[in-house]
Every structure is written in structure tokens, then in C-alpha cells.
Amino acid sequence: MESESLILFFIIALVLVGGAIIFATLAAPKSFNPAKSEPYECGIPSEGPAWIQFNVGYYLFAIIYLIFDVETVFLFPWAVVMGEIGIRAFIEIIIFFFVLGLGLLYAWKKGALKWV
Amino acid sequence: MSSKIYDFSTLTGSIDAALNSWMSPGLAVLSEMVIIGLLFLTFYALLGLFLVYLERKVCAVIQNRVGPNRVGKWGLLQTIADLIKLLMKELIPIRKADHLLFLIAPFIVIIASFMAMGAVPFAKGLHVLDFNIGVFYVMAVSSLGVVGILIAGWSSNSKYSLIGAMRSGAQIVSYELSVGLSLMAIVVFSGTMSLSGIIESQADGWWIFKGHIPAFVAFIVFLIASTAEINRGPFDLAEAESELTAGFHTEYSGIKFAFFFLAEYINMFIVAALGATVFLGGWMPFHIGNWEGFNQVMDYIPSIVWFFAKTFFIIYVIMWFKWTFPRLRIDQLLTLEWKFLLPISMVNILLIAFLVMMHWHF
Numbered sequence: 001m002e003s004e005s006l007i008l009f010f011i012i013a014l015v016l017v018g019g020a021i022i023f024a025t026l027a028a029p030k031s032f033n034p035a036k037s038e039p040y041e042c043g044i045p046s047e048g049p050a051w052i053q054f055n056v057g058y059y060l061f062a063i064i065y066l067i068f069d070v071e072t073v074f075l076f077p078w079a080v081v082m083g084e085i086g087i088r089a090f091i092e093i094i095i096f097f098f099v100l101g102l103g104l105l106y107a108w109k110k111g112a113l114k115w116v
Numbered sequence: 117m118s119s120k121i122y123d124f125s126t127l128t129g130s131i132d133a134a135l136n137s138w139m140s141p142g143l144a145v146l147s148e149m150v151i152i153g154l155l156f157l158t159f160y161a162l163l164g165l166f167l168v169y170l171e172r173k174v175c176a177v178i179q180n181r182v183g184p185n186r187v188g189k190w191g192l193l194q195t196i197a198d199l200i201k202l203l204m205k206e207l208i209p210i211r212k213a214d215h216l217l218f219l220i221a222p223f224i225v226i227i228a229s230f231m232a233m234g235a236v237p238f239a240k241g242l243h244v245l246d247f248n249i250g251v252f253y254v255m256a257v258s259s260l261g262v263v264g265i266l267i268a269g270w271s272s273n274s275k276y277s278l279i280g281a282m283r284s285g286a287q288i289v290s291y292e293l294s295v296g297l298s299l300m301a302i303v304v305f306s307g308t309m310s311l312s313g314i315i316e317s318q319a320d321g322w323w324i325f326k327g328h329i330p331a332f333v334a335f336i337v338f339l340i341a342s343t344a345e346i347n348r349g350p351f352d353l354a355e356a357e358s359e360l361t362a363g364f365h366t367e368y369s370g371i372k373f374a375f376f377f378l379a380e381y382i383n384m385f386i387v388a389a390l391g392a393t394v395f396l397g398g399w400m401p402f403h404i405g406n407w408e409g410f411n412q413v414m415d416y417i418p419s420i421v422w423f424f425a426k427t428f429f430i431i432y433v434i435m436w437f438k439w440t441f442p443r444l445r446i447d448q449l450l451t452l453e454w455k456f457l458l459p460i461s462m463v464n465i466l467l468i469a470f471l472v473m474m475h476w477h478f
Contacts, residue, residue: 005149005244006231012153013230016160017223017375020203024371028206037211039274040366049212050278051270058286061450065289068458072296075465076252079303083472090473097462104458113454115447 060112064104071100121401121419125241152244160230160382165195167381171435178439205370210272213367217271222368222375224264229382232258236389237311239399239420250311251299254390255292258383259345262288265364268376272367280363283353283446287344290453291351294341295387297461301334301468302327302394315398320405322397328476330467335395337461342387343434344449346380350441351449384434385427392426399423 039046075093082089107113131151135144169184169192176183184191210218235254237243247253262285269281303309305327306317317323323331344351355363365376392398399419403411444452 004145005152005234008149008153009156009231009234009245010227012157013227014223016157016230017226020371020375021207021219021222024203024205024207028204028370030206034211037209039210039212039272039277041275046274050273050275058282058289058450061286061290061454064454065293068293069296072293072300075297075300076303076309079300080307080309082304082469083307086473090469093469094466097466101459101462104454108455113450115450 060107064107064112067103068100071096121240121399121415123241124239124420128241156230156234156244160233163385164378164381165199167385167431168195168198168377170431171381174432174435175439178436199374202371202374207372208367208369210274210367212273214271214273217267218367221264221268221271222372222379224267225261225379226375228257228260228264229379229386231260232386233382235311236386237315237393237398238423239418242420243312246310246312248308248310248313251303251309251314251390251394254311254386255296255299258386259288259292261379261383264379265347268368269364272364274367276360276362276366277364280353280355280360280366284347284355284364286446287347287351287353287449290450291341291344291457294337294453294457294461295345297458297465298334298338298341299390299394301331301461301465304465304468304472305331311393311398314394315400318397318400318403320403322395322400322402324395327468328471330464330471331395333460333464334468335391337457337464338391338395339430339433341453341457342391343437344453346383346387346434348380348384349434349437350444352438352443353446353449384431388427388430388434389423391430392423396426396430397422398426 039050041047074096078089078093082093132144132148135147138144139147172194173183173191175181184194187193187197209215232254235243235245235247235250235257237246245253265284265288266281269277269279269284272278302314302323305323306314308314308317314323318326320326324335325331327334343349347353347355353363355365360366365373368376399422401411401414401417401419401422403414
């Protein structure tokens with residue numbers, strides 16, 4: 001099969017989840033109780049919504065990740081042709097990794113890799 | 117070389133020819149899609165059930181218990197009974213939740229795992245999506261699952277879910293780098309990103325043996341990072357039962373909860389299959405260089421058996437991690453990735469590039 005079956009896998013997954021959820025809504029028993037539909041909080045009535053402003057600790061990690069992930073995308077084409085090109089590709093990647101390593105070192109020293 | 121290995125493409129090819137002779141090409145493609153779809157659906161469901169059973173048995177062995185043994189022979193039907201129970205459970209609507217996103221989240225998680233599983237090469241010629249960027253495709257698609265997890269945590273409007281989802285976001289996002297770099301190590305060796313190409317390049321020995329120590333280091337990094345990537349083992353902070361109830365799927369009930377559970381196990385299979393394919397040769401039998409006699413003896417074992425043996429070996433190791441290591445703290449987790457695994461894998465890539473440049477690998 002060719003890549004058109006990519007759409008096939010999408011459709012199967014939709015059918016699987018959708019079918020099971022529809023079946024469960026039809027087959028499962030139902031009972032109504034206002035306390036049941038509260039968000040869970042150790043059994044006591046929940047205190048306020050969860051949608052509040054709070055410090056997202058992984059914000060800096062997400063930004064550094066973005067840089068490194070884009071770098072991975074650049075590295076994959078290099079990885080494929082590394083064996084053919086040889087020494088020039090190797091020198092180039094040393095320079096690339098040197099710059100990248102400096103970036104990581106900078107983030108490290110600045111304390112961006114610390115969970116606060 | 118390796119002519120004895122049964123090629124499943126002769127089987128699929130003859131089915132294709134037969135279908136094309138019976139009906140018009142468009143209809144033949146459609147019916148092939150239906151056949152593949154049904155096969156995958158069955159395989160996906162059975163695999164999920166079996167992995168849950170296996171996990172409970174492995175856990176029982178490690179904790180010196182018996183494990184499920186009441187329903188069916190050796191408790192084999194236990195997970196089927198569980199599935200029926202989950203199907204018959206009420207789907208509790210959360211009053212303050214974002215209902216649309218709450219409904220969409222399990223779809224995204226399952227779709228990501230399904231599309232990644234389509235690219236797994238099960239045996240010689242048994243490979244549905246054989247892209248020339250196979251490794252990259254599996255990485256890209258399987259990381260879509262984190263979107264589903266974040267949506268699930270956010271839309272539940274529960275504090276536990278939100279904290280679990282945030283942790284999971286930081287964790288999956290971080291460890292993806294190490295997974296990518298360790299897989300890239302083998303891409304440098306084999307010079308191709310297609311999964312079938314990588315398997316073919318291991319006909320004279322698996323990369324973990326051919327690639328000297330750097331390939332082994334890459335394999336270890338891959339194991340650690342992929343365990344974190346699928347939210348398991350000592351890295352299951354996203355659903356740390358003892359502190360967050362169930363993490364991002366606290367508010368999900370019945371079959372919707374079952375889908376998150378299922379996706380977790382299927383993702384475990386996918387990373388194990390990917391690791392087995394890239395590092396341990398996939399369906400390629402154990403070959404040693406030019407030992408023709410030895411290689412031919414090994415070829416008598418069917419390729420599908422090799423694939424599943426290696427995959428389940430990695431799955432067993434991942435389960436072993438979970439039941440023997442204590443859970444990490446979030447800052448330890450991120451330190452491990454950013455200050456240890458990432459620098460190690462970067463240096464490792466340079467070493468491998470050097471090896472390839474000098475043609476020192478076999």
C-alpha cells in the first residue's frame with residue numbers, strides 16, 4: 001500500500017473511538033446526581049475553578065526545546081548524507097554543535113534549566 | 117543473501133492481483149483498505165488487551181504474587197472482562213468542563229498511536245506505510261499524543277488533571293530530543309531514514325553490535341528517553357497515582373478512560389518496535405558478517421517471530437523499569453534530560469559521525 005493509507009489509519013482510529021463512545025453512551029446505565037459531576041478533589045467540594053493564572057514551570061524548557069527541536073529537524077538531512085560527504089560534513093557538524101553547545105551552556109549558567 | 121526468509125509481499129502481492137482481477141482498480145484499492153483496516157483494528161485491540169495482561173503478570177512476578185488467574189486459563193480472559201466492564205460504565209459528564217475538548221482528547225491520543233503503528237514493519241514485506249522518512253514520521257506522529265494529553269488535562273477543569281498535564285508536557289517535550297538524537301545515531305550509520313532501508317542495512321549484523329560502543333550508548337539513551345516519552349516507569353509523573361489521583365485522566369470515566377490507558381500501552385509497543393527495528397534489526401534474523409552457514413540456520417526462524425521476540429524483550433525491560441525503580445521528582449527528571457542525556461547524545465552523535473567518516477564501522 002502507498003501513503004494514501006495514512007488517511008485510512010486516521011479513519012480507523014476515528015471509527016474505533018467514536019464507535020466505542022457511542023456504544024458506551026447507549027449501553028451504560030445513567031443516574032443523575034449533582035455531586036457526581038463535580039471535578040474530583042479528594043471528596044470535599046472543589047474550591048474554585050482550575051482555570052486560573054499560575055506559574056507554568058516548564059515555560060523556559062518549552063522555549064529551549066523549541067530551539068533544539070528545530071535543530072533536530074536540520075540534523076536529520078545531514079545524518080542521511082553524512083556517510084557520502086565525509087570530512088566536510090563532519091567539520092560542518094562540529095561547528096554546528098559547538099554553537100549549539102554554547103547555547104545550552106548559556107541557558108544552563110543562566111539557570112534556565114532549573115525547575116522553580 | 118537471506119533468500120530463505122519468507123517474504124510476505126508475495127502473499128500480499130497475490131491478494132492484490134486477485135482483487136484486481138475480480139474488480140475495477142478503484143474498488144480493489146477500497147477493499148484492500150477495508151481488509152487492512154479490519155486487520156489493524158483487530159490487532160490493535162488484541163495487542164492492547166494482551167499488553168495489559170502481560171503488565172499485570174510481570175508486575176505479579178516481580179512482586180512475588182500470582183497475578184490474574186480467575187477468568188479463563190491463567191487469567192487470560194481477565195482483560196476482556198475488564199474491557200466489557202469499562203464499556204458498560206457510565207460516562208460521567210463534568211459540569212464545569214470544556215465539553216468539546218473533553219470529548220476530543222481521547223480521539224487525538226488514539227489517532228496519534230494508530231498512525232504511528234501503521235509504519236511499524238512487522239515482518240519481511242509486511243509493512244503498510246513504508247515512507248522514505250520512516251523514522252522521522254514515527255517520531256513526529258507519536259509526539260502528537262502530547263496534544264491530546266494537554267487538552268485532556270486542561271478541559272477537565274480539575275487541579276489534578278491540570279498539574280498532570282503540565283508535567284507531562286514538560287516531560288514529553290524534553291525527552292523527545294534524546295529520542296530523536298539517539299535514533300539519528302543509527303540514521304548516520306545506515307545513511308537512510310526509511311525503516312525498511314535501516315533493516316536491510318543490518319543484514320550482516322545488528323547496529324547495536326556493528327556500531328561499537330556509541331551505538332550501544334545510543335540504545336541505552338533511547339531506552340531511558342522513550343520510557344519517559346510514553347509516561348511510564350519511574351517517569352510516570354503525569355499520572356503519579358499517589359499524589360495526583362490519576363493525573364491528566366482523573367476526570368475521565370468508563371471507555372474514555374480506557375482509551376487513554378490503551379494508548380499508553382500501544383505507545384509502549386510502538387517505541388519498543390521502533391527500538392527493535394532501529395537498533396536490534398527488526399525482523400532481520402541474527403546474522404554475523406560472512407558466516408554463511410550460521411546465517412542460513414538463523415533464517416529458518418520466521419522473520420515475524422524475530423520481530424515480536426525483540427519487541428517483547430524491550431517491552432519486558434520497560435515494564436521491569438516500572439516495577440523496580442522509584443518515581444523521580446520533576447526537577448530530577450528534567451535535570452536527567454537536559455544536563456545528562458542531551459549532552460551525552462550530542463557527543464555521541466559526533467563520535468558516530470567520526471566513525472562513519474573513517475569507515476571504522478563494519
